[in-house]
Amino acid sequence: MIKSSVTIALVPEAKGGPFVYWDDLPNSCAKAAELGFDGVEVFPRSAESVDKNQFQDLLSQHNLQFAAMGTGAGMVVHGLSLTNPDINIRKKATDFIKSIIDFAGPLEAPAIIGSMQGRHGDGTSKEKAIDWLSAGLNELGAYANQYKTPLLYEPLNRYETNLFNTIDDTAKYLSTLESENIKILADLFHMNIEEQCIHQAIQNSGNKIGHVHFVDSNRRAAGFGHMNHEPISHALNEIGFDQFVSAEAFPIPNSDEAAKSTINSFNKYFR
Ligand code: LER
Numbered sequence: 001m002i003k004s005s006v007t008i009a010l011v012p013e014a015k016g017g018p019f020v021y022w023d024d025l026p027n028s029c030a031k032a033a034e035l036g037f038d039g040v041e042v043f044p045r046s047a048e049s050v051d052k053n054q055f056q057d058l059l060s061q062h063n064l065q066f067a068a069m070g071t072g073a074g075m076v077v078h079g080l081s082l083t084n085p086d087i088n089i090r091k092k093a094t095d096f097i098k099s100i101i102d103f104a105g106p107l108e109a110p111a112i113i114g115s116m117q118g119r120h121g122d123g124t125s126k127e128k129a130i131d132w133l134s135a136g137l138n139e140l141g142a143y144a145n146q147y148k149t150p151l152l153y154e155p156l157n158r159y160e161t162n163l164f165n166t167i168d169d170t171a172k173y174l175s176t177l178e179s180e181n182i183k184i185l186a187d188l189f190h191m192n193i194e195e196q197c198i199h200q201a202i203q204n205s206g207n208k209i210g211h212v213h214f215v216d217s218n219r220r221a222a223g224f225g226h227m228n229h230e231p232i233s234h235a236l237n238e239i240g241f242d243q244f245v246s247a248e249a250f251p252i253p254n255s256d257e258a259a260k261s262t263i264n265s266f267n268k269y270f271r
């Protein structure tokens with residue numbers, strides 16, 4: 001059964017970003033549970049910045065699952081990426097992502113590689129950037145495997161990366177890697193920009209999708225834009241997807257309204 005989740009961002013440097021709840025982990029978990037979400041996706045400043053015992057207590061107290069953990073603070077706070085031309089920075093990027101995997105893995109949650117994929121240009125060819133990316137993903141996919149969790153790779157729209165923008169290109173690329181432990185994070189916002197047809201792209205993806213960022217056309221919460229979520233939910237069911245659709249959306253008009261609209265849309269299309 002497909003599960004619902006909502007994002008909680010704990011990164012002051014990411015303020016203004018598309019995350020539903022902000023800053024306060026205990027209160028955000030309480031609200032997510034109250035609204036009936038199955039899980040929470042956490043975007044931390046670093047693995048060390050989250051009190052693991054407190055977080056585990058919150059999850060069990062509220063009967064919530066840990067849906068996924070983002071690594072984007074490596075880029076936003078420290079300027080790291082897996083395709084940086086400097087080998088030391090690529091190493092730091094890999095170590096940062098490993099620390100997130102070490103936090104999330106034992107709690108059965110996958111880590112997400114979004115902005116940490118970086119881009120080519122500024123003297124780096126696309127081929128070279130993809131070589132570095134492949135080395136990083138193979139190492140990290142194998143690393144995540146020790147916890148029996150996949151690594152999630154998120155294709156982003158053209159304004160955020162020039163590596164892979166569509167689900168199909170990403171699936172073809174991932175099939176060239178040694179690690180078979182990397183799944184695609186399908187973010188409906190990026191897909192709305194890049195795909196010819198969102199539900200068709202999902203249907204064509206086979207069993208490669210491991211997580212969904214659930215959002216509307218304007219990156220507000222599902223229900224506040226003009227995206228047609230019905231064929232999308234059908235396509236996800238058709239491919240046998242049974243993981244999280246997680247609200248990564250702007251907190252507009254506020255976090256609570258965004259969360260409510262998301263769970264109402266989730267119940268309408270996925271229950
Ligand atoms: C960024 O646009 C995004 O969608 C995030 O999930 C990736 O860090």
Ligand code: MN
Nearest residue numbers: 154187213248
């Ligand atoms: Mn996303």
